[in-house]
Amino acid sequence: MARAQGGSRSALEALLRGHYDRVHAVCRRMTGNDSDAADAAQEALIAIARGLPRFDGRSRFSTWAYRIAVNASIDELRRRDRTRASSLDDPRIAALPRAMDLPGPGPGDPESSAERLDVDAALLRLPPTFRAAVVLRDLCDLDYDEIALVLALPPGTVRSRIARGRSTLARLLSPAGSET
Amino acid sequence: MTSGGHLDDGRLSALLDGEAGSADAAHAAACARCAARAAAWREARRLVATSPAVLSPWQRDIAVAAALGAVPAAGDEQVPLAGAHPGARRRQRARRLVTPAAAAVLIGALVAGAVVAASHGGGSSSKSPAAGVHVAAPSAAGRSPSGTAAGPASPNGPNAGPVAGGPAGHAAGRPAALGSFSGTAPLVRALSSALGGAAATTTTPAVPGGSGPWAGLSCAYKAPSAAGVGLALWGATLDYDGMPAQVFVFTRDGRRLAVVLADAGCAVLARVSF
Structure with a gap:
């Protein structure tokens, strides 16, 4: 953590990788679909990377990261509502399957x-x-x-x-x- | 305490969290109605607590790369991730701006991607359909004397087919325009021509679907940032069935897979293997 805050790229990458799955899980549960969750999780990681120098350690890092993930998810939901309203005006697009329609994990998956x-x-x-x-x-x-x-x-x-x-x-x- | 002599929502919630008093716990154990409610609440909690799987490890790579690209480099280390895909355009999501550091990485990756990612053959037998290989940006370890770099394989390494460079325009940082297509057959011919190698051998039915080697190949790859372009082997813009689109090429399990994504929305227009 200290190395990442100090500017080490490798430490930052390790920190982000280590927390991605949990951030993604929050985004997935908040947005309700894989596509928006991937976008929200990416935005959350960007916000974490940018905000890390300001993280003061008064809470656990994971708690701070969850807060960012929740906010990113809510932002993504707002964006999705706006985008959907416009893109669905094109009937060709409306008739096509969305990525979120792709099958999820199989029966043996978690x-x-x-x-x-x-x-x-x-x-x-x-x-x-x-x-x-x-x-x-x-x-x-x-x-x-x-x-x-x-x-x-x-x-x-x-x-x-x-x-x-x-x-x-x-x-x-x-x-x-x-x-x- | 209760509604009608039973535990109310607050007390039941406390029971789930192990914070209920002994009287409430005893009541829940003795009361069939409260026991049933508690069981239903526990089941709901179990479902929420089940971590949704990340569909593709590439999602993680893209997000980490995007985050690293969003902060200035300290100067003592190179950005460790890079993308080889030069075709993503800044369009729908201008909010993902390319930072100067990430732009430098992108330009390096474009130059590298225009040469060859030929450090390994295309016959990987990875069991992970979603694992990938990056064609790396120039780095201290990976830069050749000519200023190009071949990417290090990921441990799983299926995205490993030699690629004979992208169309003209990639090296200049512009997305290449592949042309206009209707149907998969002419698209596969054009891809084979652009990428080199064997002519088309098979095509797979287009949408819908996305299982097997196609899993995870979705609009996530349209992320128009320097970091977001990563991980696809090659890319270009095109018109497909009259719609502006982007095509992304991957290599998985020894096959080249191309996914055509509409510019608008998150629609998969076609999938072909060749």
Whole structure:
């Protein structure tokens, strides 16, 4: 870390490589598809590289990186909405498959596509700040104080948003009609 | 505490986090309804916690390269990643600006890519369909006396087919225009001619799909930054079925694969092997 902050390219590369998968995971859960996640993760890494000299170490590096990943994902979602509105005006483009339609991991992979579709669809039903709170808690295993820092919210608000987000997710992911 | 004598959302959430009081934990153990809710919540948490896989290691390479290209070099080390793909254009995402350092890397990579990445044959048997090889930018270790560099193979190394250089215009830093095409057959002929080597042998059906060796070959490769251009072996612009597009060539498992991506949106217009 210190070497990367000091300007070492090799240390910076190692730092970025070491955190890419977790950053990507946050972006993937936040954006709900591979294409936007790849873009958001790339933007997050660029922001991390640029902001590293200003990282003051008051939080864990990973917590700081997650914050950037969440913000990059929200930015990507906003961009996607704007781009989609314009590109879909061309009927030839609208008729073509999107990269996000490409098949995901197979049944033997850590996450089957059917399962992923369900959890992605459910997560996208949550408002972004609720989604971020749940993702940071259940995917990144941050504690409430860290999530409060990332989202710039009081810990009590984080706690209630996680509870409400989990409740909604459990309802959406459970078999139809079950009460959760 | 509860709604109707059961744990409310806040207490159930605390139970999941191991922060519930003993009374709430005891209630959850004894109450069928709360136990069922807790089980459903745990299952939802398990699904969220399952890390989505990075579809292609190339995504990681591209993102790291982009990040390294976005910060000024300290001067004591060369940027360790570079791309050989010269065809990406600054179009949709001007926000990914080429920094001076990255531009230097790009120019070097373009010169290098215009010569040959022939350090290995095309018969790799990598089991990873998504692994790649960079044609490196000039570096202290890789620069030849003529100022060109052949790329080091990645450990998996399938993107290894010799390429006889890109069309005119690459070395000058401009994206090459391959022409206008309708259908895969003339495109494959043009690619074979441009890249050298054997004439077309096979074509694969175009979209949709993207499994097997095609996995991960998507619009991620359109990233129009100096770092984002990396990792494809060759590239050019073209018109395909009347649409402005870009073609990216890779070598995987001993085959050359070309993916045609529309400039607009994230559409795969065609995939061919040759």
